[in-house]
Amino acid sequence: MGPRWYGLSYVLAALVGFWLYRSLARRSYTDIGQEKVADFITWAGLFGVLLGGRVGWIIFYGFKEPHEHPWWMFEVWKGGMSSHGGILSLVFVTFVLSRRWKVSWTSIGDSLCVVAPTGLFLVRCANFINGELIGKPAAASLPWAVQFPRELLDTPVGRDEIAPRISDVLQRPIGDIVEIIPRDAETNRVLAEFLTPRHPSQLYEALLEGVLMFAILWFMRTRCRVPRGVLTGTFFILYATLRIIGEMFREPDPAWAVGSWSAGQFLSLFMYGIGAAFILGGVKTRHYEKADRCD
Numbered sequence: 001m002g003p004r005w006y007g008l009s010y011v012l013a014a015l016v017g018f019w020l021y022r023s024l025a026r027r028s029y030t031d032i033g034q035e036k037v038a039d040f041i042t043w044a045g046l047f048g049v050l051l052g053g054r055v056g057w058i059i060f061y062g063f064k065e066p067h068e069h070p071w072w073m074f075e076v077w078k079g080g081m082s083s084h085g086g087i088l089s090l091v092f093v094t095f096v097l098s099r100r101w102k103v104s105w106t107s108i109g110d111s112l113c114v115v116a117p118t119g120l121f122l123v124r125c126a127n128f129i130n131g132e133l134i135g136k137p138a139a140a141s142l143p144w145a146v147q148f149p150r151e152l153l154d155t156p157v158g159r160d161e162i163a164p165r166i167s168d169v170l171q172r173p174i175g176d177i178v179e180i181i182p183r184d185a186e187t188n189r190v191l192a193e194f195l196t197p198r199h200p201s202q203l204y205e206a207l208l209e210g211v212l213m214f215a216i217l218w219f220m221r222t223r224c225r226v227p228r229g230v231l232t233g234t235f236f237i238l239y240a241t242l243r244i245i246g247e248m249f250r251e252p253d254p255a256w257a258v259g260s261w262s263a264g265q266f267l268s269l270f271m272y273g274i275g276a277a278f279i280l281g282g283v284k285t286r287h288y289e290k291a292d293r294c295d
Contacts, residue, residue: 009126013119020115028290030111031103048090056085106229113235114217121210128202135199145197205246229282236275240268
């Protein structure tokens with residue numbers, strides 16, 4: 001079911017992004033006209049988010065995992081996307097389109113960064129529904145603690161200790177229990193007895209990277225007068241900060257880590273430098289959108 005929810009989240013993200021970006025274009029908050037917004041979102045979605053996200057996952061995570069077939073990197077229906085890869089690829093795609101259309105790179109990029117958190121929100125919601133990228137153990141008394149069957153495959157304790165016990169009780173392979181959502185009361189009862197209450201870290205990240213970041217960037221775009229490039233830089237710095245905070249409640253990725261930093265946290269550190277460069281460049285050039293100009 002995972003790829004289906006992913007697909008739905010990407011389609012919704014494209015539709016919402018198109019609607020919001022066209023609203024900004026109508027109000028002169030970007031260099032491209034309303035007639036080009038559909039083309040822009042299509043290029044950004046296909047070659048920025050989808051292709052960049054996949055390539056990023058292959059580079060950052062995929063090579064760290066064992067694979068049965070040499071064509072594993074093309075098996076997109078099994079999932080595997082990297083938000084860091086998608087974001088960096090969008091920087092490249094917007095640069096190419098800005099040269100092709102002879103518009104300001106930072107102009108079209110700023111408004112894209114404003115609407116991008118809606119996509120992050122939807123993808124994190126899909127992560128939660130899929131029960132993947134599970135959170136760290138939480139106190140059983142936490143009202144919103146959640147139990148994730150993926151614990152049986154994605155954590156050492158789950159694989160080595162909990163999974164064999166559940167498999168013995170239910171007399172079924174653990175893979176069937178995890179991949180096929182249990183529909184009978186007995187299976188649910190056994191799972192609830194053994195699984196660990198955990199933080200719904202996917203929803204934490206949806207609220208941080210999605211709702212909070214969108215609110216901040218939308219306010220800056222529509223209520224503040226900021227030079228081109230500043231919103232892009234703010235996006236990178238906000239995303240890095242909120243991703244690091246969100247991953248404090250997320251089970252570390254088994255692929256790799258750097259000291260006490262998870263893979264997601266470590267990769268986020270590089271975004272501070274990118275964000276600072278965009279902000280400094282914007283402050284230095286002081287170019288503004290038509291809606292922001294005072295003349």
